[in-house]
Amino acid sequence: MTGSGEAKRSVHHRIADDLRAAIRAGEYHDGDRLPGENEIMKRYGVARVTAREALAVLRNEGLAVSRRGSGVYVRLFAPIRRHGSGRLSRERWGSGRDVWATEVQERRPEVNPITVTRMEVPADIGSTLGIEAGSTVVLRDRRYVVEGRPVQLARSYVPLDLAADTRIEDADTGPGGVYARLDELGHGPVRFRESVRARMPGPEEQTALELPPGTPVIEIVRVAQDEDGRTVEVNVMTLDSSCYVLDYDVSA
Amino acid sequence: MTGSGEAKRSVHHRIADDLRAAIRAGEYHDGDRLPGENEIMKRYGVARVTAREALAVLRNEGLAVSRRGSGVYVRLFAPIRRHGSGRLSRERWGSGRDVWATEVQERRPEVNPITVTRMEVPADIGSTLGIEAGSTVVLRDRRYVVEGRPVQLARSYVPLDLAADTRIEDADTGPGGVYARLDELGHGPVRFRESVRARMPGPEEQTALELPPGTPVIEIVRVAQDEDGRTVEVNVMTLDSSCYVLDYDVSA
DNA sequence: AAGTGGTCTAGACCACTGC
C-alpha cells in the first residue's frame, strides 16, 4: 500500500501511517470524519487498545481530533497572521486602535474579563524588568477569543511606580492601550524584543485555551523599553499554535 | 496531595498530575529518573496500560522521555538563542563568517552533507518566489548538528537564473555563504521576512531530527529580497523546539 | 539474568452524541 520495505514498524504505527498517507493524499479533507476505533478494529483485526494507539499517534501529531460520542475528524489549520514588526509602531497604537483589533480584523475578536492585580514580582520577570526582588508590579491578565475560540493568553507586567493609580490599573486602559498610557507618562516604549519558543502546554493551558491533544503553544516574551533604555513592560503571551503564524520583517 | 477538589479526573490523569507536580516542585531535576511503569503499577495498584498512559501524558507534554530497557527520565531544555534581527545584517555575512557559526559559538556546530539539486519549483515555493510554475530552482538541503544532536533542517530555494554555475550550486559556497554570493551577483538580499509557526512533526521529521515524542517543531519560512524587491531566496527551516529560542528586535 | 519499556489481546463498563 503505502510503501515498499516497511518491516519492523509496530502495528499501530503502520495503521497510523496508512491514515496519515490517506490524509496527505487528500482522501480526507479538513473536518472529514476518519475511521474510528471500532472501524479500525474490524478493518485491521486488532484490539481496541491498538486501534486507540494508532489514533493517538495522529492526535499527537495534530492531524486528527476526536469528539467523544461522535467520531474522529481531520483537523484544520486556519491561522491568524500576526505581524511582529510594524504592529508595534507608533502609528498603530498612536491612532487609538488597539494592536489586537488591527490584526484579526473581521474575525470577531473579544477580550475576556481582564483581571488587574498588584503582586510581588516573580523572580524571572523581575530580572527581566531589571527591578529588585520583592518589588511590586501590576499584572494584567487576559484572554483573547476569536470566533468563539480562545487563541491567546497574555500576562503583562508593569512596574508599580509607573502604573500606580493610572488607567493602566483599569480593566479598560482607554484608546491605544497600555503603551499609549505609558507614552503619556513619558515612558512610551520605543524598542521591543520578542523571544519566541514552542512547547507543549501544561494542563492549565490546555484548559484555558481549550486545546485538543497534539497542539503545541507558542510562548512569546515581549520586553518593551523606553527611550532611556528602561524596561517598562514585560508581556508573556501564550498562543494556540494552530491559530497563528508570526511574521517578522528584518533588514540587512 | 496535589490539590483539593479534583473529582472526576481519570486515574492516569491523576497519576500524571502527581508526577508533574513533583517535577515542578523540584523533587526531580533535569535528567533524573522518574518512577517507571512497574513502579507506578505497584504504587497506585493499576494495570500496566494505565501506568503507561500516565507516562504518555508526560511524554506528550515534553516533560519526560523514556529509554527502552532503562527507565523514564525528566527531560531537559537547553536552548540555543537564535537572534533574528541583526544576524542577517550585512556585517555578519559580509565579514566572511557564516550565520550559523556566529550563533552557536562554542557548541561544536556541524553541517551534515549538503545536497544540492536542480528541480522544478514546488507550487507553494514558486508563488512565494514569484516565478512561474514549471521553472527550475536550485535546492540546497542540509541538516545542522550541535553537540552530536541534530537541531535543524533547512531547505533553501534559489531561482536557477541566479544560481546557475555559481558557487551557490557547490556544497561549499565559500565565505559568507549564499547571501555573499548573491551580493557579488548584484542581488544581495536587503530585506527579509520570517514567518514562524509551530506544529508537531511528521514521522520523517521525527526521524531526521531524532525527536522524542512530545516535541514540537518550529517552522520558519524566510523570504529574502534584493534591492529591487525581487525575491532571491526562500529558506524553509525546521527546528527542534527544545533547542531554540528565537529573538526578534522591533522598534516603534 | 533481571529489570525496563514497547506492544498486543480480550473483554468490560461508562459518558456522551446524535438520531
Place this chain on the structure above:
DNA sequence: CAGTGGTCTAGACCACTTA
C-alpha cells in the same frame, strides 16, 4: 437507544539496557 470514544483490568511476549 445505538454507536462512539474514554477508561480500565489481567495477563502475555518481546527487545533492549544494565550489570
